[in-house]
Amino acid sequence: MSQTVLVCDDAIFMRTMISDILAQAGYEIVGEAETGVQAVERYKQLKPDLVTMDIVMPDLGGIEAVREIVKFDPAARILMCSAMGQQALVVEAIQAGARDFVVKPFQPSRVLEAVQRVLG
Amino acid sequence: MDLSQYTELFRAETRDHLTTLNRLLLEWEQQPDRPEPVAGIFRAVHTVKGMAATMGYARVADLAHRAETLLDLLRSSGRAVTEDELEVLFRTADAIEALVEATVTGREGEVDLTPLLGELDAVATRRAPAEQPGRRRRISFVALPAGAGRKVEVQLRADCALKGARALLVLKRVERLGTVLGVEPAPAALTGDEFDGRFAFRLESQAPDERVESEVRAAGDVQGLTIEAPAAAGAGETTDREAGRSRHIRVDLRRLDMLMNVIGELVAARGRLEHLSQARRDPELADGVAVFSGLTRRLQSEILAARMTPVWQVFDRFPRLVRDLSRQLGKQVQFRVEGKEIELDRAILDEIGDPLVHLLRNAVDHGIEGPEERTALGKPPAGQITLAAMRDRETVVIIVSDDGRGIRRDRILEEAKRRGVVDPHASAIPDDQLLRVLGRSGFSTAGAVSAVSGRGVGVDVVLTRLRELGGSVEVRSEAGQGTTFTLRLPPTLAIVRALLARVGSERYALPLTHVAETVELDGARVTAYEGRDALLLRDELLPLVHLRDVLAIEGDAPPARRPVVVLQVGDRRTGLVIDRMEGQQEIVVKAFTPPRGTLPVFSGATVLGDGEPVLILDAGGLV
Numbered sequence: 001m002s003q004t005v006l007v008c009d010d011a012i013f014m015r016t017m018i019s020d021i022l023a024q025a026g027y028e029i030v031g032e033a034e035t036g037v038q039a040v041e042r043y044k045q046l047k048p049d050l051v052t053m054d055i056v057m058p059d060l061g062g063i064e065a066v067r068e069i070v071k072f073d074p075a076a077r078i079l080m081c082s083a084m085g086q087q088a089l090v091v092e093a094i095q096a097g098a099r100d101f102v103v104k105p106f107q108p109s110r111v112l113e114a115v116q117r118v119l120g
Numbered sequence: 121m122d123l124s125q126y127t128e129l130f131r132a133e134t135r136d137h138l139t140t141l142n143r144l145l146l147e148w149e150q151q152p153d154r155p156e157p158v159a160g161i162f163r164a165v166h167t168v169k170g171m172a173a174t175m176g177y178a179r180v181a182d183l184a185h186r187a188e189t190l191l192d193l194l195r196s197s198g199r200a201v202t203e204d205e206l207e208v209l210f211r212t213a214d215a216i217e218a219l220v221e222a223t224v225t226g227r228e229g230e231v232d233l234t235p236l237l238g239e240l241d242a243v244a245t246r247r248a249p250a251e252q253p254g255r256r257r258r259i260s261f262v263a264l265p266a267g268a269g270r271k272v273e274v275q276l277r278a279d280c281a282l283k284g285a286r287a288l289l290v291l292k293r294v295e296r297l298g299t300v301l302g303v304e305p306a307p308a309a310l311t312g313d314e315f316d317g318r319f320a321f322r323l324e325s326q327a328p329d330e331r332v333e334s335e336v337r338a339a340g341d342v343q344g345l346t347i348e349a350p351a352a353a354g355a356g357e358t359t360d361r362e363a364g365r366s367r368h369i370r371v372d373l374r375r376l377d378m379l380m381n382v383i384g385e386l387v388a389a390r391g392r393l394e395h396l397s398q399a400r401r402d403p404e405l406a407d408g409v410a411v412f413s414g415l416t417r418r419l420q421s422e423i424l425a426a427r428m429t430p431v432w433q434v435f436d437r438f439p440r441l442v443r444d445l446s447r448q449l450g451k452q453v454q455f456r457v458e459g460k461e462i463e464l465d466r467a468i469l470d471e472i473g474d475p476l477v478h479l480l481r482n483a484v485d486h487g488i489e490g491p492e493e494r495t496a497l498g499k500p501p502a503g504q505i506t507l508a509a510m511r512d513r514e515t516v517v518i519i520v521s522d523d524g525r526g527i528r529r530d531r532i533l534e535e536a537k538r539r540g541v542v543d544p545h546a547s548a549i550p551d552d553q554l555l556r557v558l559g560r561s562g563f564s565t566a567g568a569v570s571a572v573s574g575r576g577v578g579v580d581v582v583l584t585r586l587r588e589l590g591g592s593v594e595v596r597s598e599a600g601q602g603t604t605f606t607l608r609l610p611p612t613l614a615i616v617r618a619l620l621a622r623v624g625s626e627r628y629a630l631p632l633t634h635v636a637e638t639v640e641l642d643g644a645r646v647t648a649y650e651g652r653d654a655l656l657l658r659d660e661l662l663p664l665v666h667l668r669d670v671l672a673i674e675g676d677a678p679p680a681r682r683p684v685v686v687l688q689v690g691d692r693r694t695g696l697v698i699d700r701m702e703g704q705q706e707i708v709v710k711a712f713t714p715p716r717g718t719l720p721v722f723s724g725a726t727v728l729g730d731g732e733p734v735l736i737l738d739a740g741g742l743v
Contacts, residue, residue, distance in 0.1 A: 082282070087311050090285040100289060100340065103281035117340050 003119060004030040006046055008039040008065065009054040009081065014104075018052055018081070021108045022115065036060025040068045043076070050119060051078045053098070055089050063093045070097035077118045081106075127224050130175050132370060134220050137164040141213050142440045145206060149443070153200035159304055161209075162191050166306070168216060177223050180216060183233060186240045187212045193247045208243050210440075211236055269301060269324035271348040272332065276317035280341035284311035287319050290339040297335060298325025317343075373466060376427055380467075383420050384708040387615055390416045391705060391729025424465070424612050431509045431518075432460035434473045438480060438507060445484045452491050452502035453484060459509035464516055465612040468589055472518065472609070475582040479520040479605050480505065482579075487524030487603055497600070499523070515591075515633050516611050521604035527597040532557055555583070555595045582607075590616065590631060590709065590723055592740040594690035606690055608633070616709060618736065619685065620702040620728070623667045624675035627734045629707050629726055630696075634739030636688040640681060641697055655684060655695050662686065662695045665742055670721065687739045694743040705729060709736060 005027050009015045012034075019029045031046050033039040037060045043051060051069065055062040062080065069076045080093045080101040090101050099118045102111050141164040144157040169184035187209065194201055215236050222231045274290055276283050287310050291300055301322040309315060323332060329347045336345050390413055397409040435457050446453040464472075488494075488503030495501050504523045509516060529549050536542045536557045542549065549557060558579040582605070586593050591609040610616055610633045618629040619638075645656040646664070653664040668678060684695040707726040723738035 087282045087284050090282055091288055091311055094285060094288050094292060101282065101285060114340065117338060120338070 002026055002028045003049040004028050004046065005050045005052065005115075006031045006033065006039070006042055006048040007052050008033040008036075008042075008057065008062070009052070010034050010057045011054075014054065014081070017106065018111070021106070021111050022052075025112050025115075027115070034058075036062060036065035036068075039065045040072070043069050044072060047073070049077065050115060051076065052081055053078050053093075054081050055083075055086055055093065063089060063096055066093050066096045066098050079114055079118050126175065128372070129370060130171055131220060131224055134168050134171065134216075137168050138213055138217050139436045140164045142210070143436055145209055145213065146439050146443060148201060149206050152202070152206070155195055158191065158195045162188065162195070163306070165191065172220075177220070179228065179231075179233070180219050180223060183212065183216055183219060183237070186237065186244075187216075190240055190244045190247070193244055197247055205243050205247070208236075208239050210444075212240065269299070269322040270329070270332070271320060272323055272336065273320040273346045273348075274318070274336060274342060275344040277341045277343045278317070280317060283317040284315050286339065286341050287315070287317075290336050290342065291321065293335045293339045294321075294323055294325075294332065297327040297332060298323055371426075376423070376466065379423055380427065383423050384615060386416055387420060387706055388708050388727055388729070392731060393729075395729040395731075420615065424615070427466045427612070428463040429466045429469050430461050430463050431469065432457075434469055434476070435460055435507060435509070438476070441477065442480060442484060442505060445481060446488070449485060450490060451484060451488050453488055454502050454504050456504065456506045457508070458506065462509040462511060462516060463611070464609065468609055468612070471585055471589055472607070475585045475607070476507070476518070476520065478579070478581055480507070483520060483522040483524065483603070487522035487526075489525050511611075512608075514610070514617075516609045518607040518609065519604060520607075521602060523602040526599040526601055527554065527558075527595075527603055529554070529597075529599070551594075551596050554597065555579070555593060558595070587723060587738065587740060590633060590738075592634065592689045594692075608690065615706055617704055618707045618726075619704050620734075621667065621685065621696075621698040621737070622700040622702055623671065623678075623698050624673040626671070626673055627702065627728070627732065628667070629705075629728075629734050629736045630685060630687075630739070631707075631723075631736065632704070634687050634689055634743075636686045636693065638683050638685050638701065639695075641684045657686070657695070660693070662693055664695045664697055666697045667737075668697070668699070670719065670742070687743050689740050689743045692743045696742060707736070 005022055007015050007018050007022075007029060009018065009032075015032050015034070019032070023029055027050070030048050031042045033042050035058045039051070039053065039057070039062075040060065053062045053065060057065070060068070066078055066080075069078065074097075076097070078093075078098045080090055080098045081104065082090050082101055083104045090098075093101070100114045102114045141161060144160045144164070148154075148157040148161070165184050165187050169181050169188060172178075172180035172184060190205070190209070194205065215231070215233060219228070219231050219233070222228050272294070274287070276286055280286050291303065294300055301324065303310075303319065303321040305315065305319060310319065325332065327335075332347055333345060336342055393409050394413060397405050400406075439455055439457065442453055442455040483505050488505065489497070489499075491501035494503065506519065506521050508519045508521075510519075511517075532554065533542070533546065533549050536549065537544050537546070542553070542557065583593055586607055586609070589609055591607060594606040594608075595603065596606075597603040610631065616631045616633065618631045619635060621628045621630050639655075639657060641655070646653055647656060647661075648654070649661055649663065653666070655662045655664055662684075664684065667673075678699050682697055682699060683701050684697050685701075687694050687696055705728060707728070709724045710726060719741075721738055721741040722735045723741075724736040725733060726736055727733050
């Protein structure tokens with residue numbers, strides 16, 4: 001059975017792109033979220049093997065969402081998606097429990113490497 | 121939040137960091153082109169800055185911040201540190217200390233930092249690279265200080281994005297394997313733009329190297345890594361402190377003193393109880409007392425152990441002192457410190473700082489000759505001064521020695537004659553009399569008074585202080601070869617083992633600190649030597665002192681068989697003839713101010729187990 005992924009990003013463009021990269025590599029996209037609150041809710045429902053999480057999202061930000069999810073499931077595997085220049089936020093996310101990060105603009109190979117590290 | 125409760129802690133911890141700072145600056149000065157000490161210097165300054173800012177001591181924090189800026193420039197420039205720059209850093213360390221003291225006592229306004237701040241900025245400006253605007257400064261890699269665990273160096277791939285965050289992932293992963301210490305550059309700098317992807321840390325872990333490597337690589341974007349063997353034991357002397365993981369708490373010294381007083385009373389009470397129990401001959405009482413005595417003894421040794429402090433806590437400030445003095449006086453001095461780990465009771469340690477400062481000042485000022493004079497004498501231009509601590513049986517010995525010109529006996533003799541301290545016809549002063557002459561209050565060895573020493577206080581301070589501590593001083597000096605002062609101290613104050621000596625109807629306590637052995641007085645082996653009685657002991661002629669005569673005790677004739685207590689102060693040995701020995705006891709030393717005219721042979725008083733007060737004999741005064 002393929003591993004399941006929840007993709008969280010406020011931009012449809014980004015969600016689509018990530019979903020495509022991962023689906024092509026054989027992962028099953030079980031859900032998407034466009035806000036932090038949604039991300040936490042969906043995680044609780046779907047219990048995916050992996051979450052990709054944008055840092056900047058409406059209402060509950062990505063970092064807060066990481067905290068909430070890790071509180072719910074300390075074993076949660078979360079991959080942060082960030083832009084250049086967001087180092088401080090990425091560091092905060094890692095401290096909060098995120099397992100790895102990828103930096104936009106995405107290169108598919110980089111994204112897949114990071115996913116494998118997180119799931120490995 | 122009320123911060124005042126943290127003031128003492130802040131002060132004590134800042135002092136520790138300043139000591140480290142001075143030590144490392146001295147190391148750096150020795151080898152200005154080697155940047156190893158910089159990491160530690162940076163850390164010390166940085167920690168003080170953080171603590172001061174938390175306490176709201178803005179000026180301290182600002183001063184530390186400026187020092188940090190200079191340090192940052194120094195380590196990124198890759199060029200050796202200059203004398204001027206070090207001088208400013210030394211003065212900054214002093215200024216931080218002064219400012220902290222002034223600030224915590226509410227006298228902050230009295231410290232004027234303007235000149236120093238100006239110099240700090242000037243030095244920093246000169247050092248700042250003439251860079252094009254917009255060019256990023258890179259934090260160059262700084263070697264880790266020695267310490268526990270394996271040293272791991274990691275190089276991230278050049279195209280790795282957000283290198284700081286990646287480095288953090290590496291650290292998070294290895295943290296699962298053990299304890300990560302001393303990350304370099306500091307974690308705060310990792311997220312700066314200047315971080316170039318190269319970092320190092322120490323890992324204390326049972327995991328094999330392969331496991332460490334796979335864990336580091338699993339964090340991603342790792343180009344290369346090296347894992348070094350753990351540092352050899354002993355190199356990590358300061359590891360615990362540096363890692364901030366030592367399992368120590370700070371205790372107000374007054375608490376320990378209080379506890380010590382109570383233990384002192386307890387020991388005296390135990391003595392009384394043991395005495396009473398012996399008189400009763402009640403086995404049940406004897407059992408109970410034996411248990412009580414054992415517990416008291418354990419309590420006593422625990423509290424004494426808690427008070428023991430390594431001498432480096434005092435010694436560590438001396439390299440800086442010697443450096444400053446020798447520069448001021450235009451001399452070259454190599455200063456060696458040995459036996460830093462030897463422990464003394466905190467109360468004694470606190471008291472020996474001043475005497476040692478006097479002796480070290482004398483050594484630099486009067487002992488070591490100027491470089492030209494030394495060269496002319498065929499000596500190396502740099503003089504040697506050694507400060508060494510060691511254990512010797514029941515005592516701790518501290519030696520201050522130099523290879524300088526030696527004490528000018530001719531001048532001393534002249535001055536001593538003038539003052540009527542020695543026989544006007546004397547032609548020489550032997551070592552043992554030298555100390556007695558030098559120890560006279562106001563007696564100076566210096567031909568001229570210098571700003572450093574020679575004000576006529578010095579050796580007398582040393583002698584007085586050491587006597588108060590139940591210790592002794594010796595001096596040896598040879599013209600052209602140097603001078604050695606030997607201080608002998610009991611390792612703990614207040615409670616010492618003593619031998620009880622009876623003469624006539626009087627009893628005296630004789631601390632074991634200076635007792636070498638006891639022998640029986642064999643009349644057949646007593647001869648006269650230089651007008652005094654002497655005992656032929658093995659192949660040594662031991663001068664005898666009859667305590668009965670010294671103290672002018674009258675009464676029954678002394679018993680025919682009498683013991684001789686062999687006292688040893690340094691190399692000098694004397695046999696003290698007493699009537700009878702009455703065993704050993706632990707005594708609690710009470711300070712004692714002798715009435716005028718009392719012979720200088722008592723160092724204190726104590727109350728024995730049976731409730732009788734007795735005087736404590738001072739071996740230094742008898743030998």
